[in-house]
Amino acid sequence: MTPSPQDCWTVLGLESSCDDTAAAVLRETGTGAAILSNVVLGQTELHAAFGGVVPEIAARAHAEKLDLAVEAALAQADVTLAEIDAIAVTAGPGLIGGVMAGVMLAKGLAAATGKPMVGVNHLAGHALTPRLTDGVAFPYLMLLVSGGHCQFLLVEGADSFTRLGGTIDDAPGEAFDKVAKLLGLGQPGGPLVEAEASNGDATRFALPRPLLDRPGCDMSFSGLKTAVLRARDALVARQGGLHAQDRADICASFQAAMADVLAEKTRRALSQTQAPVLAVAGGVAANQLLRAALEQVAAEAGARFLAPPLKLCTDNAAMIAWAGLERLRAGARDDMSLAARPRWPLDQTAAPMLGAGKKGAKA
């Protein structure tokens, strides 16, 4: 039986749009929702040798692991499939093979149980997370910064997003990962670059702050990465290699440039929208320097700063279950014609974003 509108829904969420196979169970409470389980099976080791996510390998791994993730999520939540009221699944944007694996499983579960199913936009999952974690009211400004995404969204409703700007090339996490690669550090590069930077001099290398001289909230990070390459090559040519201090100084200089750009663009987005809340999501939101810079910008603008716990900032299925719940509450239902979409911009009116990105489509 599907719950009547006043009842609290128990929703199973599925996520498989990139390199995390995830399933979660969410139960509505009077005021929000409780995360009963949140299972994420990563694929980092499968892709490690290739320097990026390999779509075919990702799709196969999702197909193999999704049902295990669902089983684990149900067991950890201590609910049976029969006790699930609805299924929410990422239907895009992302690597199409993985998205298809999730949508097929959702359709199978919906057909077998007779429960309603809703397709969810992965970016909406990220963008609506502050409502799950903190019960934030609309409107608010969301900065999504991950290995695949980088955009400012004014979130005015569960299905109402305005994109104010985004990267025109690399995503910030992608830039962190490439810089790590240039310096011989491991992957994912963000945390390693941050650790190196803590011993470095951020003023040693004068790296560019791309697009700060142009109005608006668009960003670009590929030139910054090239500037790091040049700084590295100049040192190698001069001294035959890199000292540990060189590496630390490059990381600190790069991280400072990245934080400067994101902070200034956030300042503009806040002033343009007058949003009362600034929320961040995505793996790069773990960066302490960036977090402090954004917190400062929010304080200057008189806005509340919100960073959900990291586990809910990075790819997970609890956010998909929540976004699905918001759709279900609004009466949305999908049927067997639900399609997996490689691209699916949240803001249909904004100009398309460029680049496919190493982790699939950026929007």
Ligand code: KG4
């Ligand atoms: O959101 P996420 O887990 O996955 C997707 O991109 O979908 O983000 C991962 C990205 C990686 O590029 C990683 O290097 C970056 O987030 N990252 C960081 C930090 N922790 C993770 N970047 C900078 N500083 C960090 N502490």
Ligand code: ZN
């Ligand atoms: Zn994501």
